Amino acid sequence: MTHRLRFLRTTSGAAGCVIVLFVLLVAVLGPYVAPHASTQPIGAPFSGPSGGAPLGTDFLGRDVLSRLLFGGRSVIGLAAAATALAYLVGLTIGLVAGYSRTIADPLLMRTVDVMLAFPPLLFLLVLIAGAGSSVGVLVLGVAIIQAPSISRIVRTATLEVAVRGYVEAAVARGERAAAVISREVLPNILAPVLVDAGLRFTYSILIIASVNFLGLGLQPPDSDWARMIGENRAYISLNSLAVVAPAAMIAILTIGVNLTGDAIARSLGRSYVPRTIRSVST
Amino acid sequence: MTSIGRSAAIRVESLCLNLDTGEPVVEDVSFDVAPGEILGVVGESGSGKTTVALALLGYMRPGVNLRRGSIQIAGQEIVGRDARSLRSLRGKVISYVPQDPGGALNPSMRVGDAILDVLRAHRSGAVSDDSVHAALTRVELGRDPAFGHRYPHQLSGGQQQRVTIAIATVCEPPVAVLDEPTTGLDVLTQNRILLELRRLRDEEQIAMVYVTHDLAVVAGIADRILVMYAGRALEHGPTDEVIEHPRHPYTQALVAAVPDARHPQALHGIAGVSVGVGEWPAGCSFAPRCRHEVARCHESVPLLVDAGPDHLVRCIRWEHLTLTERPTGGPRTSVAAVAGAPLLEVSGIDARYRSGHTEQPAVRDVSFAIDAGKCVALVGESGSGKSTIGRCIAGLHVPSAGRILFDGEQLSGAASSRSLEQRRRIQIIFQNPFESLNPRHRVRSSIERPLRVLRRLSRDDAEREVGELLERVRLPNRLRDRFPSELSGGERQRVAIARALAAQPDLLICDEVTSALDVSVQAAVLELLQQLARDLQLSMLLITHNLGVVACIADAVLVMDQGSLCETGSVDEVLSTPKHDYTRRLLQAAPSLRDRSQLEA
Numbered sequence: 001m002t003h004r005l006r007f008l009r010t011t012s013g014a015a016g017c018v019i020v021l022f023v024l025l026v027a028v029l030g031p032y033v034a035p036h037a038s039t040q041p042i043g044a045p046f047s048g049p050s051g052g053a054p055l056g057t058d059f060l061g062r063d064v065l066s067r068l069l070f071g072g073r074s075v076i077g078l079a080a081a082a083t084a085l086a087y088l089v090g091l092t093i094g095l096v097a098g099y100s101r102t103i104a105d106p107l108l109m110r111t112v113d114v115m116l117a118f119p120p121l122l123f124l125l126v127l128i129a130g131a132g133s134s135v136g137v138l139v140l141g142v143a144i145i146q147a148p149s150i151s152r153i154v155r156t157a158t159l160e161v162a163v164r165g166y167v168e169a170a171v172a173r174g175e176r177a178a179a180v181i182s183r184e185v186l187p188n189i190l191a192p193v194l195v196d197a198g199l200r201f202t203y204s205i206l207i208i209a210s211v212n213f214l215g216l217g218l219q220p221p222d223s224d225w226a227r228m229i230g231e232n233r234a235y236i237s238l239n240s241l242a243v244v245a246p247a248a249m250i251a252i253l254t255i256g257v258n259l260t261g262d263a264i265a266r267s268l269g270r271s272y273v274p275r276t277i278r279s280v281s282t
Numbered sequence: 283m284t285s286i287g288r289s290a291a292i293r294v295e296s297l298c299l300n301l302d303t304g305e306p307v308v309e310d311v312s313f314d315v316a317p318g319e320i321l322g323v324v325g326e327s328g329s330g331k332t333t334v335a336l337a338l339l340g341y342m343r344p345g346v347n348l349r350r351g352s353i354q355i356a357g358q359e360i361v362g363r364d365a366r367s368l369r370s371l372r373g374k375v376i377s378y379v380p381q382d383p384g385g386a387l388n389p390s391m392r393v394g395d396a397i398l399d400v401l402r403a404h405r406s407g408a409v410s411d412d413s414v415h416a417a418l419t420r421v422e423l424g425r426d427p428a429f430g431h432r433y434p435h436q437l438s439g440g441q442q443q444r445v446t447i448a449i450a451t452v453c454e455p456p457v458a459v460l461d462e463p464t465t466g467l468d469v470l471t472q473n474r475i476l477l478e479l480r481r482l483r484d485e486e487q488i489a490m491v492y493v494t495h496d497l498a499v500v501a502g503i504a505d506r507i508l509v510m511y512a513g514r515a516l517e518h519g520p521t522d523e524v525i526e527h528p529r530h531p532y533t534q535a536l537v538a539a540v541p542d543a544r545h546p547q548a549l550h551g552i553a554g555v556s557v558g559v560g561e562w563p564a565g566c567s568f569a570p571r572c573r574h575e576v577a578r579c580h581e582s583v584p585l586l587v588d589a590g591p592d593h594l595v596r597c598i599r600w601e602h603l604t605l606t607e608r609p610t611g612g613p614r615t616s617v618a619a620v621a622g623a624p625l626l627e628v629s630g631i632d633a634r635y636r637s638g639h640t641e642q643p644a645v646r647d648v649s650f651a652i653d654a655g656k657c658v659a660l661v662g663e664s665g666s667g668k669s670t671i672g673r674c675i676a677g678l679h680v681p682s683a684g685r686i687l688f689d690g691e692q693l694s695g696a697a698s699s700r701s702l703e704q705r706r707r708i709q710i711i712f713q714n715p716f717e718s719l720n721p722r723h724r725v726r727s728s729i730e731r732p733l734r735v736l737r738r739l740s741r742d743d744a745e746r747e748v749g750e751l752l753e754r755v756r757l758p759n760r761l762r763d764r765f766p767s768e769l770s771g772g773e774r775q776r777v778a779i780a781r782a783l784a785a786q787p788d789l790l791i792c793d794e795v796t797s798a799l800d801v802s803v804q805a806a807v808l809e810l811l812q813q814l815a816r817d818l819q820l821s822m823l824l825i826t827h828n829l830g831v832v833a834c835i836a837d838a839v840l841v842m843d844q845g846s847l848c849e850t851g852s853v854d855e856v857l858s859t860p861k862h863d864y865t866r867r868l869l870q871a872a873p874s875l876r877d878r879s880q881l882e883a
Contacts, residue, residue: 165719172708172710176698184720
């Protein structure tokens with residue numbers, strides 16, 4: 001177990017983990033410790049920080065701190081669900097396309113090329129316009145946007161690993177494709193995949209935040225970091241904290257996830273790839 | 283030709299290099315090289331030979347520092363110079379030919395421009411295309427006037443290496459350093475490059491340092507040989523002396539490890555693993571692996587002493603050892619042929635590779651048979667299609683025509699459609715030990731897999747058998763929980779052999795299993811394979827480009843040229859009286875310790 005957690009010993013890995021844990025704690029435990037309800041006005045709109053409301057109030061007079069503590073679940077939960085769904089689809093397509101070397105590869109990849117041609121945000125907006133705005137549509141939409149590029153990355157990594165001796169040895173043993181892929185291929189493409197997963201997750205957050213910001217995602221009065229920015233941005237001069245605080249949460253979450261992903265990938269890369277490609281002469 | 287009485291082109295005196303952490307990498311190495319002389323620096327991986335070679339250029343890999351010593355190139359001291367003045371020397375006074383020309387040439391630069399680059403850096407005034415052409419002509423690439431306009435990827439490996447030699451010699455430097463320039467090239471190309479170097483030495487009087495792990499390669503061109511081990515020079519003398527009368531047990535072991543196509547002998551690997559940096563023992567660093575070690579060897583590091591005219595050796599017992607005789611004994615002892623049908627019968631197979639939209643034929647109408655208990659070698663240059671045949675038999679490549687009979691039954695094309703028993707009985711070992719083991723699986727789980735999948739053993743039984751298999755390939759049991767990245771190349775290849783043996787196969791396909799290994803490790807692996815074949819009654823298909831290896835362990839040989847077999851027969855027959863012109867050329871080009879003067883065009 002220790003060698004799996006080795007990435008924590010690097011500065012970026014430890015810092016990333018602390019940041020991610022902090023944001024997750026805020027999102028998960030926030031609603032239980034919030035001083036006020038997230039939807040009830042507690043005073044005049046746009047009052048500055050005070051004892052009762054350390055971050056002031058928003059455009060309806062609701063407590064910004066409480067809304068901040070309530071508003072993380074939706075962004076993180078939706079982004080995580082969408083990324084997971086995107087990976088489920090993208091990883092499968094990429095592994096099958098990269099490993100099979102049959103007609104499935106060009107078929108899948110050309111389909112993916114077509115998907116990549118759609119502008120992501122526009123695609124999501126059209127989907128919402130057609131199917132209505134709901135949690136399911138948001139998750140599905142973001143997953144459809146992400147899956148094609150995931151499958152490309154996975155396919156490229158798979159192509160490289162699939163010709164290695166250990167994969168061929170497994171094929172010569174007559175092992176089923178599923179066993180070869182899960183035992184021999186998947187563990188060896190984890191490094192690029194994990195870095196990518198970090199980026200994907202932050203990208204999912206940004207797309208969902210964009211849609212929420214435009215008011216097309218989650219509907220009021222529920223609290224959500226991106227919606228908070230959207231609702232209060234016109235009045236940024238009156239209580240800047242109402243915009244800056246949720247924006248900062250999204251920003252540090254993004255940074256934390258990327259730092260962690262990088263550190264994990266680097267720790268995998270260092271131990272599982274020979275340090276120097278040793279050839280006959282060293 | 284010795285350096286005595288002539289002004290040396292290279293003079294290295296008590297060179298000591300350290301790691302940042304203080305561990306010595308190179309200790310007290312001294313040598314002279316006269317103009318027009320080639321010094322062969324020979325040693326296993328980790329012996330410090332490349333570190334010494336790079337130090338001649340004033341270059342140290344990150345983490346390496348010079349502790350003391352002096353390096354003079356053409357009379358100029360290298361040590362203590364700043365980066366800028368070193369740069370002005372490199373290419374002009376001393377040049378470097380790297381091991382991997384494909385990686386060393388800039389893929390986006392035409393080769394002519396790469397040569398011009400060096401000229402511009404060192405010559406004031408205009409440089410013309412004529413000098414590029416002259417440089418290419420020097421390495422016999424001048425016939426095509428447009429050659430300089432090609433990109434590296436349009437050249438063969440041999441041509442690429444010639445270009446790097448052209449780059450290294452364009453400013454006519456008095457000194458050149460060559461780091462394994464022919465490793466990775468096939469024998470015919472290697473032979474041509476060696477001839478080229480010899481000509482450059484004779485015509486231009488360039489002093490060269492040639493670094494290699496293969497004594498046989500330098501035997502033909504080097505005037506003197508320096509044998510390195512664990513950062514120290516163990517023996518240093520004229521080539522003939524060192525090879526005919528090695529004074530150090532290590533040199534003798536290296537000589538015994540070289541397979542020779544024309545004089546087959548039993549191969550003897552060097553036991554143990556070469557010591558790494560930071561693990562140097564207190565006494566003689568070779569003592570732990572030496573057959574002649576006594577207690578005194580472990581007391582202090584032996585001094586380099588005179589063992590004859592111009593012949594230095596670092597061994598306290600050299601006077602008492604007789605190392606000159608070569609190991610005797612029959613080179614091959616094969617099992618008597620079992621009567622009846624051959625184990626494997628390949629008839630008329632064709633195989634193609636898809637490249638882009640066209641299909642390239644790789645193998646055309648190849649037929650042969652392997653009798654039970656026999657070792658058949660499949661020989662050819664890279665690209666001759668020999669690996670494809672191995673892959674067809676292993677079920678990794680589906681032949682487009684022909685059939686393969688195994689023990690009387692026809693084999694399906696793909697491994698997945700063969701019976702469990704057929705898959706178990708045929709096993710393949712791959713060329714590159716750094717890619718043949720899954721880096722994410724421990725040794726134990728790599729070996730367990732075939733036990734579980736092909737022999738359906740229970741977890742406990744499989745675990746027990748892993749220990750036996752490791753013992754069989756002579757690996758200590760403590761390696762079972764290691765990851766491949768923690769093993770040396772030779773150890774990895776042994777694990778790969780253990781993995782193949784786990785299936786209890788009848789036929790073992792060895793695809794260039796030793797070509798990525800040091801010569802001494804190669805000998806040990808071949809010795810092991812040979813013994814296993816005898817003990818377990820294995821039949822083997824040995825795919826290789828090295829005729830020396832063939833001569834030492836195979837019974838029959840198939841010579842392949844451009845996708846089809848051009849000559850077949852018993853090893854004695856084919857190697858002593860080759861009929862096909864191609865076989866003759868291969869044999870001629872095979873490096874040999876005994877027939878050193880045979881290097882011919």
